[in-house]
Amino acid sequence: MRTSAVDRITEFAIAAFLWAFRIAVILLVVVGSFLTLSSGKYSWETWSSLIVSGLSTGSIYALIALGYTMVYGILRMINFAHGEIFMGGAFAGYFVATLFASAGFLDQGPLPALFAVAVMIVVAAAFSTVLALLVERIAYRPLRNAPRLVPLISAIGASFFLQYTFRGFFGSGFYVYPDVSVLAQRVPIDFLRLRWVDVLVVVSAVVMMTGLYLFVMRTRMGTAIRAVSEDKSTAQLMGIDVNRAIVTTFAVGAAMAGAAGVLYALLFRQVFFFTGFVPGIKAFTAAVLGGIGNVPGAMLGGLFLGQVEAIGPTLFLDGLNVPSPNQLKDVIAFTLLVLVLVFRPSGILGERISGQRA
Amino acid sequence: MMNQTAVPEVAVDWRRALRIGLLGGAVALYVCLVGMVEVFDARALVAGVITLGQTSMVLAGVGAAYMAIRGQSLDRNRAALAGVLAGAVTGAFPAVLVVVSEVVNLRAMFLRASPGTTDVLTLGLGVGGAWVPILVLAVVGGATGLLLTARSDIRQPTSAALLALLLVGLFAGLLRPPLLASTVTAALGRFLLSDNGLTLPGAVFMVIAAVVGRLVRRRISLRSRLAALPPARKRALTPAALVALLLLVLWLPHGIGPFFAQVVAVVVLYVLMGLGLNITLGLAGLLDLGFVAFFAVGAYTVGLLTSTAEYGIALWPFWAAVPFAVLLAMAFGAFFGLPILGIRGDYLAIATLGFGEIIRILAGSDLLKGLLGGPRGIINIPKPVEVPPDHLLAGPIQIYYIGLVAALVVAFVAIRLRASRLGRAWIAIREDEDVAEALGINLVQTKLLAYMLGAAFAGLGGAIFAGLLGSIFASSVTLFVSINVAALIIVGGMGSIPGVVVGAIFLIGVPELFREFSDYRFLFYGAALIAMMLFRPEGLLPSRIVQRELHVPKSDENGDAPAEGDGPATELSPGTAG
Numbered sequence: 034m035r036t037s038a039v040d041r042i043t044e045f046a047i048a049a050f051l052w053a054f055r056i057a058v059i060l061l062v063v064v065g066s067f068l069t070l071s072s073g074k075y076s077w078e079t080w081s082s083l084i085v086s087g088l089s090t091g092s093i094y095a096l097i098a099l100g101y102t103m104v105y106g107i108l109r110m111i112n113f114a115h116g117e118i119f120m121g122g123a124f125a126g127y128f129v130a131t132l133f134a135s136a137g138f139l140d141q142g143p144l145p146a147l148f149a150v151a152v153m154i155v156v157a158a159a160f161s162t163v164l165a166l167l168v169e170r171i172a173y174r175p176l177r178n179a180p181r182l183v184p185l186i187s188a189i190g191a192s193f194f195l196q197y198t199f200r201g202f203f204g205s206g207f208y209v210y211p212d213v214s215v216l217a218q219r220v221p222i223d224f225l226r227l228r229w230v231d232v233l234v235v236v237s238a239v240v241m242m243t244g245l246y247l248f249v250m251r252t253r254m255g256t257a258i259r260a261v262s263e264d265k266s267t268a269q270l271m272g273i274d275v276n277r278a279i280v281t282t283f284a285v286g287a288a289m290a291g292a293a294g295v296l297y298a299l300l301f302r303q304v305f306f307f308t309g310f311v312p313g314i315k316a317f318t319a320a321v322l323g324g325i326g327n328v329p330g331a332m333l334g335g336l337f338l339g340q341v342e343a344i345g346p347t348l349f350l351d352g353l354n355v356p357s358p359n360q361l362k363d364v365i366a367f368t369l370l371v372l373v374l375v376f377r378p379s380g381i382l383g384e385r386i387s388g389q390r391a
Numbered sequence: 392m393m394n395q396t397a398v399p400e401v402a403v404d405w406r407r408a409l410r411i412g413l414l415g416g417a418v419a420l421y422v423c424l425v426g427m428v429e430v431f432d433a434r435a436l437v438a439g440v441i442t443l444g445q446t447s448m449v450l451a452g453v454g455a456a457y458m459a460i461r462g463q464s465l466d467r468n469r470a471a472l473a474g475v476l477a478g479a480v481t482g483a484f485p486a487v488l489v490v491v492s493e494v495v496n497l498r499a500m501f502l503r504a505s506p507g508t509t510d511v512l513t514l515g516l517g518v519g520g521a522w523v524p525i526l527v528l529a530v531v532g533g534a535t536g537l538l539l540t541a542r543s544d545i546r547q548p549t550s551a552a553l554l555a556l557l558l559v560g561l562f563a564g565l566l567r568p569p570l571l572a573s574t575v576t577a578a579l580g581r582f583l584l585s586d587n588g589l590t591l592p593g594a595v596f597m598v599i600a601a602v603v604g605r606l607v608r609r610r611i612s613l614r615s616r617l618a619a620l621p622p623a624r625k626r627a628l629t630p631a632a633l634v635a636l637l638l639l640v641l642w643l644p645h646g647i648g649p650f651f652a653q654v655v656a657v658v659v660l661y662v663l664m665g666l667g668l669n670i671t672l673g674l675a676g677l678l679d680l681g682f683v684a685f686f687a688v689g690a691y692t693v694g695l696l697t698s699t700a701e702y703g704i705a706l707w708p709f710w711a712a713v714p715f716a717v718l719l720a721m722a723f724g725a726f727f728g729l730p731i732l733g734i735r736g737d738y739l740a741i742a743t744l745g746f747g748e749i750i751r752i753l754a755g756s757d758l759l760k761g762l763l764g765g766p767r768g769i770i771n772i773p774k775p776v777e778v779p780p781d782h783l784l785a786g787p788i789q790i791y792y793i794g795l796v797a798a799l800v801v802a803f804v805a806i807r808l809r810a811s812r813l814g815r816a817w818i819a820i821r822e823d824e825d826v827a828e829a830l831g832i833n834l835v836q837t838k839l840l841a842y843m844l845g846a847a848f849a850g851l852g853g854a855i856f857a858g859l860l861g862s863i864f865a866s867s868v869t870l871f872v873s874i875n876v877a878a879l880i881i882v883g884g885m886g887s888i889p890g891v892v893v894g895a896i897f898l899i900g901v902p903e904l905f906r907e908f909s910d911y912r913f914l915f916y917g918a919a920l921i922a923m924m925l926f927r928p929e930g931l932l933p934s935r936i937v938q939r940e941l942h943v944p945k946s947d948e949n950g951d952a953p954a955e956g957d958g959p960a961t962e963l964s965p966g967t968a969g
Contacts (some may be wrong), residue, residue, distance in 0.1 A: 043836055050729050109736050128500060172921045181927050182678060185737055186881055189680075190920025193874070197914035201425030204502045205910075314748070317741055356757040364752050367745035374742050375730045 091339015245369015478532020720850020
C-alpha cells in the first residue's frame with residue numbers, strides 16, 4: 034500500500050489520538066490527586082494503611098510475576114496458567130492450615146504459628162511445583178517449536194482446565210483460612226497501622242526474592258537458565274541441558290507462586306477456584322511493568338503495581354467525586370497495563386530478553 | 392509417549408499395557424474425584440441398565456485397552472490379555488478410592504469422594520464391592536481386545552451398535568418430547584425412550600438397527616455409488632444437497648420444541664460473533680480476548696435506546712437501535728484498538744483481556760450506575776418483532792432467523808474481504824508482521840480495520856442478544872463470552888467459515904443441551920483447547936492456508952527431549968476415550 038494523502042491523514046489522526054490519550058490520563062491523575070489532597074479528607078493514618086496494604090499485595094504480585102517473567106524470558110511464552118498454579122498453592126496451604134488448626138498450633142503464641150506458616154509455605158510451594166511440571170510436560174513441552182499463538186492457546190486451555198478441576202474437586206464455595214491469631218495483631222508502632230501478617234508477607238517475599246536472585250545470578254543452574262534465555266541453540270552447543278534449564282525455570286517460578294498463594298490467603302483469608310485469575314493478570318502486568326524477562330524488574334513492577342492499586346483509587350478518583358472508587362481498582366491496574374504496553378513496552382528496567390546481557 | 396512405532400511382534404508388551412493401565416487409572420481417578428461419575432450418574436444411558444456415570448468408567452477401560460493394544464499386531468488371545476491387564480489396572484484406581492474413602496474421611500478434602508461415588512463404582516455394594524470396578528474394567532478391557540482383533544465384519548457392526556447406543560442414549564432427553572408431541576410417533580417415542588435414557592427394548596432395537604444399517608451400508612456403499620455416478624448427475628446433486636441443507640437450517644428451530652429453539656438461537660448468535668472474531672483472529676491473527684467489551688457496548692446501546700423501563704432513554708424501535716449499536720461498538724473498537732495495535736501479538740491478548748475486564752467492571756460499578764443500572768441492569772427491551780406467543784416467529788425463533796441472516800451477511804463480508812487487497816494484507820500480517828511492513832502494508836491501519844470489524848460484529852451479536860433475552864445485566868458481561876468465542880474459532884479452525892459453525896455447534900450447542908452438566912463445561916473447554924493445540928492446531932475444519940502453515944516440518948533449532956506427539960498421522964484413527 035503506497036503512502037497516499039489519506040494514509041498520512043490517518044497516521045496523523047492516530048498520533049494525535051495517542052497524544053490526547055496520554056494527556057487525558059496525566060490530567061486525570063494530576064487533577065484527581067490535587068483535588069483529593071487539597072480536600073484534606075484523609076489523614077496520615079488512612080494513607081499509611083493504604084501504603085502498607087499496597088506493600089503486602091505488591092510483594093505478592095512480585096512473587097507471582099517472577100514466574101511469568103522467567104518463563105517468558107526462557108520460552109518467549111506467556112504462561113497463562115501461572116495464576117492457577119498460584120491458586121493451587123493457596124489450596125494446598127489451606128489443607129495444611131486446617132490440620133494445624135485442629136492440632137491447636139495456630140493460637141499458641143508466635144513460634145508454633147510461625148512454624149505452621151513455614152510448613153504451609155513449603156508444602157504449597159512443593160505442590161505448585163508438581164502442578165506446574167505436569168502442565169509443562171503435558172501442555173507446553175510438545176509445543177515448544179510451534180508458532181507463538183499455539184502454546185499461548187494451550188496455556189489458556191490449561192488455565193481453564195485447572196480452574197475447573199479445582200472446582201470439581203473442592204466445589205465452588207469459598208474456603209475460609211483458619212485464624213492465625215498472632216498475625217492479626219498490630220505491630221506496636223504508633224504512627225503506622227501495620228499488622229504482623231503484613232510484616233510476614235513482606236519479609237518472606239523479600240527473603241524468597243533474594244534467594245531467587247542469588248540462585249539466578251550465582252549458581253551454575255542459574256547461569257544455565259540465563260544462557261538458555263539468551264540463545265537456546267548456542268547454550269546447547271556449550272553443553273547446557275536446555276530441557277533441564279527450562280524445567281527448572283518452571284519449577285522455581287511455580288514454587289514462588291505457591292508460596293505467594295499461601296501469603297495471599299493469609300492476607301485475604303479465603304481461597305476459591307477462581308482466586309488465581311485476577312492476581313495472575315495483575316502479576317503479568319507487574320512483569321511487563323518491570324520489563325519482562327527481567328528478574329529485578331518483576332520485583333519492582335510488583336511493588337509499584339501494588340502501590341498504584343492501593344493508593345490510586347483514593348488518590349486519583351476520590352477527588353473527582355467518583356462514587357465508591359475502590360470498585361475501580363482493577364480498572365486502574367488494567368489501564369496501567371495498557372499504558373505501559375503502549376508507551377514503554379520494554380518496562381521500567383527494560384526487557385532483558387534481547388541481547389545485551391549474558 | 393505414544394510415539395513408539397508399531398513393531399510387528401507377537402508377544403504382548405506387558406510393561407506398556409501396565410503403563411497405559413496406570414495412566415488410565417489416573418484418568419479414572421480424576422474423573423471420580425472431579426465429580427463426573429457422581430453427577431453423570433443422574434442420567435441413564437439405558438434406563439435401569441447403565442447410567443452415564445458408569446459409562447464414563449467403562450469408557451476409561453475401553454480407552455486404556457485400546458491404547459494398550461493399538462499399533463501392535465497381536466493375535467486374539469494376547470490382545471484380550473493385554474486389554475484385561477490394562478483394564479484391571481485402570482479399575483484398581485477407583486477400587487482403591489472406594490477403600491480409602493471408607494477408611495479416611497476423604498470428603499474433608501475432596502467433596503466428591505462421597506458415598507454417591509462409591510455407590511456408582513461398586514454398583515451399590517458399598518466398600519465390600521471394591522473389587523467391582525477392577526472386575527468390570529478387566530472384562531471391558533478384554534472385550535475391547537477381542538473386538539479390536541475380531542474380523543471386520545464382526546468388528547464394524549458391533550462398534551456401530553455401541554456408538555449408536557451411546558449417541559441415542561445421550562440425546563434421549565432431547566429426542567423424546569418431539570416424538571411424543573405427534574400422535575403418529577408417540578408410540579415409537581414411548582417404545583424407544585424413557586424419560587431418562589433409552590428403554591431396554593429401545594436399546595435392543597437400536598443395536599439391531601445399527602447392525603442392520605451397517606451391514607446394509609457395506610452392501611450398498613453409498614460413497615462408491617456416488618463416485619460411480621456420471622459427472623453430469625453429480626453436478627446436479629450438489630444444488631439438491633444445498634437446498635436440502637437450507638431447508639434443514641430453516642426448519643431447525645421449529646423441529647424439536649422451544650428449548651431447542653432457544654439453544655439454536657444462541658448457537659447462531661455465537662456463529663455470528665465467531666465470524667466477526669474470525670476476521671480479527673483468523674485473518675489478521677490478532678488474538679482478542681476482550682471481545683465481550685464490544686458485545687457489551689452493543690447490548691447496552693440497544694438496551695438504553697429501546698428499553699421501556701427505568702434506564703431507557705429513547706424508546707426507539709429495536710431495528711433503529713441496532714445500526715447505532717454496531718456503529719458505537721465500532722467506535723469503541725477504534726478507541727481501544729488505536730493505542731494497543733502497535734504491540735506484540737501475545738501482549739495484545741493480555742491487553743484486550745484487560746479491556747474486557749475494564750468494561751465488565753465499569754458496567755457493574757457505581758460510577759455508571761445512574762446510566763447503566765449497575766448490577767440491576769436494563770430490563771424490558773422489546774422483541775425485534777412483536778408477535779403473539781404462539782406465532783410462527785415467537786420468542787427465540789425470530790432471533791434465530793435474525794441471527795441467521797446477520798451471520799450470512801457477516802460470512803459474505805468475510806468471504807469477499809478475504810479475497811480482497813485488504814484481506815491479503817491481513818493474511819500477510821498474520822504470517823509475518825515484519826515482512827508485511829517491508830512490503831508497504833501500514834500495520835496499524837490494517838490491523839485497526841480488522842479490529843474494528845470484529846468489534847462491529849461483536850456489537851451486532853450483543854444487540855441481538857439483548858433482543859433475545861429482553862434485558863442486559865452487568866453479570867452477563869463476563870470473560871466467558873470472550874473465551875467462548877475465541878475457543879470456538881480455535882476448535883473449529885482459524886480463518887475457516889465452516890469451522891466457525893462446527894465450533895459453535897460443539898462448544899456452544901452441545902453444552903447448552905447438557906445444561907445439567909454445566910459445571911464441567913469449561914473443564915471440557917480447557918481440555919479441548921489443549922488437545923486441539925497438541926494434535927490438531929489447525930482446528931476441526933481448517934482453512935487450507937492455516938493448515939499448511941501449522942504443519943511446518945519440525946526444526947531442530949533446539950534439541951530438547953525427543954519430539955513428542957504430533958507425528959505424522961498414524962493409520963489408526965484417534966482414540967474413542969471420551
